[in-house]
Amino acid sequence: MTTAIESDSFKRPARRQWRARLAHFGMTGWLALVVIAFWAAAAIFGPAMLSQRGDFGGGEVFAPMSGAHWFGTDYLGRDMLARVIEGARYTVGVAFVSTLLASGTGTLLALLAAASGRWIDSTLSRALDTLTAIPSKMFALLIVAGFGSSVPTLVMTAAIIYVPGSYRMARALAVNINALDYVTVARARGEGTGYVMLQEILPNIAGPMLADFGLRFVYVVLLLASMSFLGLGVQPPEADWGSLVRENIETLANGGAAVIAPSIAIASLTIAVNLVIDNLPGRAARERGAR
Amino acid sequence: MGALVVVDKLTVSAGSATLVDALSFTIRPGEVLALIGESGSGKTTTALALMGHARRGCRISGGSVRIGDVDVLSLRARQLRALRGRTVSYIAQSAAASFDPSRSILDQVVEPACLHGTLPRGAAELKAIALFRELALPEPETIGQRYPHQVSGGQLQRLMAAMALITDPEVVILDEPTTALDVTTQVEVLRAFRRVVRERQVTAVYVSHDLAVVAQMADHILVLRDGRMREVGATERLLAAPQNEYTQSLLAAARPATRAHGEAGEGAEVLLRVKGLSAGYGARGTILEGIDLELRRGQAIGVIGESGSGKTTLARVVAGLLPPSVGTMEFDGRALPPALRQRSREDLRRIQIVFQSADTALNPSQTIERILARPLQFYRGLKGEPLRRRIDELLDLVKLPRTLADRLPGGLSGGQKQRVNLARALAADPDLILCDEVTSALDTVVGAAVLDLIAELRRELGVSYLFISHDLHTVRAVCDEIVVMRHGRKLAQVARADYDRGPHHPYYEELARAVPEMRRGWLDELDRARPALVA
Numbered sequence: 001m002t003t004a005i006e007s008d009s010f011k012r013p014a015r016r017q018w019r020a021r022l023a024h025f026g027m028t029g030w031l032a033l034v035v036i037a038f039w040a041a042a043a044i045f046g047p048a049m050l051s052q053r054g055d056f057g058g059g060e061v062f063a064p065m066s067g068a069h070w071f072g073t074d075y076l077g078r079d080m081l082a083r084v085i086e087g088a089r090y091t092v093g094v095a096f097v098s099t100l101l102a103s104g105t106g107t108l109l110a111l112l113a114a115a116s117g118r119w120i121d122s123t124l125s126r127a128l129d130t131l132t133a134i135p136s137k138m139f140a141l142l143i144v145a146g147f148g149s150s151v152p153t154l155v156m157t158a159a160i161i162y163v164p165g166s167y168r169m170a171r172a173l174a175v176n177i178n179a180l181d182y183v184t185v186a187r188a189r190g191e192g193t194g195y196v197m198l199q200e201i202l203p204n205i206a207g208p209m210l211a212d213f214g215l216r217f218v219y220v221v222l223l224l225a226s227m228s229f230l231g232l233g234v235q236p237p238e239a240d241w242g243s244l245v246r247e248n249i250e251t252l253a254n255g256g257a258a259v260i261a262p263s264i265a266i267a268s269l270t271i272a273v274n275l276v277i278d279n280l281p282g283r284a285a286r287e288r289g290a291r
Numbered sequence: 292m293g294a295l296v297v298v299d300k301l302t303v304s305a306g307s308a309t310l311v312d313a314l315s316f317t318i319r320p321g322e323v324l325a326l327i328g329e330s331g332s333g334k335t336t337t338a339l340a341l342m343g344h345a346r347r348g349c350r351i352s353g354g355s356v357r358i359g360d361v362d363v364l365s366l367r368a369r370q371l372r373a374l375r376g377r378t379v380s381y382i383a384q385s386a387a388a389s390f391d392p393s394r395s396i397l398d399q400v401v402e403p404a405c406l407h408g409t410l411p412r413g414a415a416e417l418k419a420i421a422l423f424r425e426l427a428l429p430e431p432e433t434i435g436q437r438y439p440h441q442v443s444g445g446q447l448q449r450l451m452a453a454m455a456l457i458t459d460p461e462v463v464i465l466d467e468p469t470t471a472l473d474v475t476t477q478v479e480v481l482r483a484f485r486r487v488v489r490e491r492q493v494t495a496v497y498v499s500h501d502l503a504v505v506a507q508m509a510d511h512i513l514v515l516r517d518g519r520m521r522e523v524g525a526t527e528r529l530l531a532a533p534q535n536e537y538t539q540s541l542l543a544a545a546r547p548a549t550r551a552h553g554e555a556g557e558g559a560e561v562l563l564r565v566k567g568l569s570a571g572y573g574a575r576g577t578i579l580e581g582i583d584l585e586l587r588r589g590q591a592i593g594v595i596g597e598s599g600s601g602k603t604t605l606a607r608v609v610a611g612l613l614p615p616s617v618g619t620m621e622f623d624g625r626a627l628p629p630a631l632r633q634r635s636r637e638d639l640r641r642i643q644i645v646f647q648s649a650d651t652a653l654n655p656s657q658t659i660e661r662i663l664a665r666p667l668q669f670y671r672g673l674k675g676e677p678l679r680r681r682i683d684e685l686l687d688l689v690k691l692p693r694t695l696a697d698r699l700p701g702g703l704s705g706g707q708k709q710r711v712n713l714a715r716a717l718a719a720d721p722d723l724i725l726c727d728e729v730t731s732a733l734d735t736v737v738g739a740a741v742l743d744l745i746a747e748l749r750r751e752l753g754v755s756y757l758f759i760s761h762d763l764h765t766v767r768a769v770c771d772e773i774v775v776m777r778h779g780r781k782l783a784q785v786a787r788a789d790y791d792r793g794p795h796h797p798y799y800e801e802l803a804r805a806v807p808e809m810r811r812g813w814l815d816e817l818d819r820a821r822p823a824l825v826a
Contacts, residue, residue: 181646182652185646203654
């Protein structure tokens with residue numbers, strides 16, 4: 001059993017955990033990872049590798065797929081492949097940063113609420129409940145109406161909208177951990193709130209919070225796409241996938257590639273992230289006897 | 292009348308591991324066989340296989356089980372459903388987890404009879420009430436209308452027995468039915484179980500890790516370890532003359548000998564003095580009331596009482612986790628501030644607390660090294676080589692191999708975790724260790740080894756203990772004095788010299804009597820002494 005494992009493999013428990021986590025990935029999980037990696041690479045390196053810039057128009061409008069234009073052309077005759085890859089930067093990047101902000105803030109506040117007294121907990125919880133009470137789309141429209149649409153505004157808006165959910169989730173987990181004996185032992189030792197938050201509780205809620213991060217990433221992608229579809233997201237000539245769908249909506253009736261390509265991009269990214277979450281070791285892995 | 296049970300070369304496996312290895316035994320009609328062994332020995336797995344059931348991930352991979360004329364393992368799912376709850380019924384360890392909290396008890400007790408169509412609903416209810424009476428439950432006519440949370444744990448356990456017996460099964464499987472109960476409650480439940488099993492002449496399988504309990508219930512005992520049979524024999528013979536080495540160690544561990552103790556006690560100065568202490572949680576009233584206690588340097592005081600008696604709360608108050616509402620504490624001649632944040636780091640260092648369940652007392656994401664290093668860094672600022680050396684010393688002290696330092700708690704056994712738990716407390720170099728039920732979650736043999744360690748540490752390091760337990764045997768083995776608590780009050784204090792000299796407080800006497808003794812007929816004697824309780 002465990003005793004048979006050589007002791008030096010225990011030196012790096014973090015890496016061992018990651019390897020163990022990936023080992024449980026099924027076929028769908030790996031496929032989804034590949035899709036995510038592809039879009040991440042597209043967002044980072046894509047524009048540099050393209051032979052055609054997306055803002056170079058003037059060709060045939062709504063051209064079908066061809067060797068020259070893999071995804072056809074859009075309503076101004078621009079290459080759709082280039083447009084989608086450039087859009088990845090906005091969709092993936094903005095969503096990633098907002099989710100990171102939302103999850104990070106939510107988790108930190110939740111740890112603070114769980115590890116400190118009843119007053120801080122109540123104040124934080126009620127304040128964030130108030131935020132939850134505002135309809136998210138309405139709030140986003142309000143912010144954009146007030147401050148105009150720019151990438152930083154979009155990031156902040158999406159982050160603020162998703163902090164309460166992330167906070168709720170993390171707090172529920174942290175409160176359970178906080179009641180366990182090892183946290184009590186740490187308190188009885190005289191440890192401060194910071195140590196209890198970051199050393200005792202955080203590592204034990206990290207797993208579920210990663211799953212929550214993935215889920216929230218999907219929500220943010222969809223929120224940004226729908227904002228752009230309404231024309232309130234990323235402004236032309238730049239475009240994220242939501243705006244690409246909106247720009248080329250005219251060709252929907254003809255089944256044009258220009259509207260289908262960005263839709264498929266949104267679908268593939270969100271489905272892939274969900275599949276990866278499903279493959280993270282949770283219930284399924286525990287039933288197989290994993291840790 | 293019970294059926295004959297014949298098990299032949301039963302093998303249960305999970306993946307590549309074999310949980311039960313070619314186990315064969317026979318139970319004659321109307322007899323009780325006890326399966327005994329430590330956790331992980333395969334006793335529950337064997338018991339479940341008698342019903343043709345294997346837990347998720349496990350598989351019955353060979354052998355046969357015959358109950359009467361039925362070959363259980365060859366039955367199809369539908370036939371198995373007809374067998375379970377009708378021919379074979381099962382009483383689980385935790386009745387609280389086995390009842391549906393949203394339905395009345397009677398509803399659930401008559402369910403097997405209605406399901407198998409043995410009795411119409413009305414007749415089943417009458418029978419249930421008769422069973423309640425037979426099991427010595429209070430208010431048998433109306434107790435069925437209550438919901439599971441409205442009855443006590445011991446009553447719920449008996450109600451589950453009623454559910455199991457309502458179809459007049461031929462075989463009853465009792466899986467650790469009294470393990471989760473207090474000693475005083477356990478006696479009542481054991482009595483009720485034994486009576487119904489005897490009167491109905493059912494064949495029974497009693498799964499337990501407690502030899503003393505089994506001695507009262509079983510005709511034969513089968514000792515299991517690692518899924519293999521170590522020894523089987525009639526109860527008297529096995530208890531009097533165990534042949535297998537493992538059985539002998541089980542017997543030795545079940546009769547805890549008094550651990551040798553140092554010179555501590557009388558002459559030494561008072562380390563902890565508690566005066567008129569009361570405490571409670573918010574509006575829920577007081578849990579502790581007017582506790583007075585004196586603990587001398589190097590002394591070990593046992594605190595004993597049933598669950599809800601406030602013994603754990605006492606430890607929490609002393610540790611500073613719960614400030615008392617009234618009363619004072621003095622530590623080493625100085626007043627001890629009530630709340631954690633008012634205490635100096637030195638105060639905190641000198642009192643350490645060790646919790647019952649090592650599973651929740653060690654952070655699963657930290658290595659053993661990190662768990663032990665933290666108090667050393669925190670209180671003494673050790674780092675580098677001295678830190679490393681001190682961790683090795685601590686591991687040696689609690690008799691763990693040094694190679695364990697790099698592991699996570701998940702890879703350790705229960706006994707090893709409890710040793711790490713102790714080592715962490717020792718890392719602070721404390722004067723007083725508060726032990727809260729430290730051996731309760733462990734098997735007898737492992738628990739005995741931990742008790743040895745506690746006694747040895749006391750001898751060598753001169754630490755004092757406040758040792759909290761519900762088990763009088765354990766407390767008597769390691770403590771110089773025993774404090775008896777009930778309903779948050781201290782009832783009596785008994786010194787070691789007077790353990791066997793009476794008369795003591797009646798509640799202490801009751802507790803002492805309730806601890807099962809490891810010989811047959813102990814329960815019968817108790818019945819004769821107090822027949823009123825059975826009727």
